[in-house]
Amino acid sequence: MSSTNKKPNIIIIVADDLGFTDTSAFGGEINTPNLQKLAENGLRFTDFHTASACSPTRSMLLSGTDNHIAGLGQMHEFAQRIPEKFANKPGYEGYLNFKVAALPEILKDDGYYNFISGKWHLGLSEEHWPDKRGFEKSFALLPGAGNHYKYFPKNNDGNYLNFLNPLFEENGKKLNPDTDIPDDYYSTDYFTDKFIKFLNSNDRKERPFFGLLTYTAPHWPYQAPESIIAKYKGVYDNGPEELRSERLNRAIKLGILPEGVEPHKVETQREKAWKDLTKQEKEIESKIMEIYAAMVEIMDKNIGRILDNVKELGEEDNTFVLFMSDNGAEGMMMEALATTAERFQHFVGTYYNNDFENLGKKDSFVWYSDQWAQAATAPYYMYKMWASEGGIRCPLIVSYPNLIEKKDDGQIKPAFVTVMDILPTILELAKVEHPAPFFQNRNVVEVRGSSWVEYLKNNTDYVHDENKITGWELFAQQAIRKGKYKALYIPKPLGTDKWQLFDLSTDPGETNDLSAVHPELLNELVNHWSEYVAETGLVECSDIFYEALKGEYEKKVLY
Numbered sequence: 367m368s369s370t371n372k373k374p375n376i377i378i379i380v381a382d383d384l385g386f387t388d389t390s391a392f393g394g395e396i397n398t399p400n401l402q403k404l405a406e407n408g409l410r411f412t413d414f415h416t417a418s419a420c421s422p423t424r425s426m427l428l429s430g431t432d433n434h435i436a437g438l439g440q441m442h443e444f445a446q447r448i449p450e451k452f453a454n455k456p457g458y459e460g461y462l463n464f465k466v467a468a469l470p471e472i473l474k475d476d477g478y479y480n481f482i483s484g485k486w487h488l489g490l491s492e493e494h495w496p497d498k499r500g501f502e503k504s505f506a507l508l509p510g511a512g513n514h515y516k517y518f519p520k521n522n523d524g525n526y527l528n529f530l531n532p533l534f535e536e537n538g539k540k541l542n543p544d545t546d547i548p549d550d551y552y553s554t555d556y557f558t559d560k561f562i563k564f565l566n567s568n569d570r571k572e573r574p575f576f577g578l579l580t581y582t583a584p585h586w587p588y589q590a591p592e593s594i595i596a597k598y599k600g601v602y603d604n605g606p607e608e609l610r611s612e613r614l615n616r617a618i619k620l621g622i623l624p625e626g627v628e629p630h631k632v633e634t635q636r637e638k639a640w641k642d643l644t645k646q647e648k649e650i651e652s653k654i655m656e657i658y659a660a661m662v663e664i665m666d667k668n669i670g671r672i673l674d675n676v677k678e679l680g681e682e683d684n685t686f687v688l689f690m691s692d693n694g695a696e697g698m699m700m701e702a703l704a705t706t707a708e709r710f711q712h713f714v715g716t717y718y719n720n721d722f723e724n725l726g727k728k729d730s731f732v733w734y735s736d737q738w739a740q741a742a743t744a745p746y747y748m749y750k751m752w753a754s755e756g757g758i759r760c761p762l763i764v765s766y767p768n769l770i771e772k773k774d775d776g777q778i779k780p781a782f783v784t785v786m787d788i789l790p791t792i793l794e795l796a797k798v799e800h801p802a803p804f805f806q807n808r809n810v811v812e813v814r815g816s817s818w819v820e821y822l823k824n825n826t827d828y829v830h831d832e833n834k835i836t837g838w839e840l841f842a843q844q845a846i847r848k849g850k851y852k853a854l855y856i857p858k859p860l861g862t863d864k865w866q867l868f869d870l871s872t873d874p875g876e877t878n879d880l881s882a883v884h885p886e887l888l889n890e891l892v893n894h895w896s897e898y899v900a901e902t903g904l905v906e907c908s909d910i911f912y913e914a915l916k917g918e919y920e921k922k923v924l925y
């Protein structure tokens with residue numbers, strides 16, 4: 367460990383819908399040597415929490431506060447479908463609002479060189495683009511998802527389709543996808559190329575930098591080069607149940623999960639369990655998982671390019687690198703449901719070719735089943751969009767050689783932390799005060815997260831004390847946590863429609879509802895829930911949410 371007066375460089379890498387145990391550092395079989403090395407040089411967190419979906423998490427990351435305050439109180443794609451609840455509600459603007467001081471805005475004032483490459487999803491209109499929020503250089507896919515290759519279908523009028531609209535901007539200028547995106551575009555490679563270009567730009571001069579790299583991998587549609595997919599041939603032929611138990615075992619061996627942990631039962635919305643699939647159906651399911659794995663491997667390889675680049679610059683020791691997923695693995699095709707199931711079927715049927723031989727190619731459109739998703743989120747219950755742990759507990763790796771001493775094979779850190787903590791952590795490392803209540807001629811809110819610096823230095827064994835209250839809400843699912851206890855409310859038809867109570871210290875799988883055993887504790891947490899609603903201005907919507915979306919939400923217990 368060396369000390370320095372130089373401001374630290376910051377790199378944050380966000381994966382999209384990556385599962386808890388996908389990478390080898392967390393028990394996965396996918397070839398991810400670069401993240402493995404990052405983990406071995408730094409810290410892996412096992413109790414890191416995000417929101418249950420993408421843009422809300424990103425709003426918390428860049429603001430240090432709750433998504434219901436920062437403008438993503440609900441995924442905008444959904445909020446628009448229920449205007450009677452959400453229209454004109456503060457905190458539901460659908461973009462990173464100006465009540466918050468964004469991390470790059472604050473760092474810019476402190477002399478940082480800020481750049482972003484990848485998905486934005488924090489505002490489609492020009493006045494909300496990254497260059498308006500403190501990023502000096504930007505290359506951004508503005509919506510929540512995109513085709514990974516250059517295949518951007520148009521409708522009969524010659525306009526791009528609304529769904530997966532290839533809206534890109536570069537340094538505040540809207541791009542023409544036909545002419546500005548190269549023919550050999552592949553999202554993960556290209557976002558990395560741009561990141562590396564910004565990192566090495568002469569415009570950086572001697573300034574410390576903050577680089578944000580937001581991959582769209584491994585978000586659907588699953589697409590990857592055949593040569594990488596081929597490396598996973600046969601790996602998934604035993605199905606999701608087998609994969610789940612292999613990963614659980616490895617994660618326990620690594621110390622990511624406690625010995626004897628009881629995983630939650632798997633539930634599915636699909637017709638069939640793996641064992642009931644035909645040979646052909648199994649081949650398709652395996653192939654889909656192989657493509658997914660290839661996408662994760664490609665992401666890891668590109669992360670390696672960046673880490674090598676930082677080393678070449680001689681900045682390795684003075685660079686804080688954080689790698690995270692934005693929410694749990696995706697098991698529900700969530701954004702697709704926002705367009706209604708029929709329109710989505712029509713979209714895939716009209717513009718894509720899902721013949722077996724074509725899977726993974728630029729004009730294929732596949733995603734994996736909720737059973738694969740639960741192989742990735744186990745032992746936690748369910749996946750993205752859920753307020754249960756499967757939706758909100760994510761892998762997190764932090765490395766910063768100037769502060770964090772390398773120990774053996776890396777350290778595994780159990781403290782409860784959230785994505786809102788990242789901003790205050792970085793500000794403390796950069797020795798910058800948060801500007802609230804005034805910033806750039808506007809009122810801004812305080813952060814709700816807490817700095818990890820003392821915890822990273824191993825001076826304390828917690829970040830949030832046992833009285834800290836943390837809430838979650840999206841898609842009408844509600845959760846509130848105090849210390850080791852969590853109250854969870856999942857409305858019909860997905861859940862019991864009642865508050866449940868779990869002790870996460872002994873039951874991270876949320877298998878044993880303690881609400882009848884400790885009614886007084888549940889009562890206390892539900893009171894905290896009301897405070898949380900009042901503090902954040904969140905709009906409760908369990909009364910109409912699933913009704914309004916008319917999705918197909920039947921599910922059954924599998925194993």
Ligand SMILES: *[C@@H]1O[C@H](CO)[C@@H](O)[C@H](O)[C@H]1NC(C)=O
Nearest residue numbers: 771773777823824825826827
């Ligand atoms: C962290 O601090 C604790 C308590 O002081 C100590 O037992 C442990 O070895 C330290 N860990 C590391 C990695 O230095």
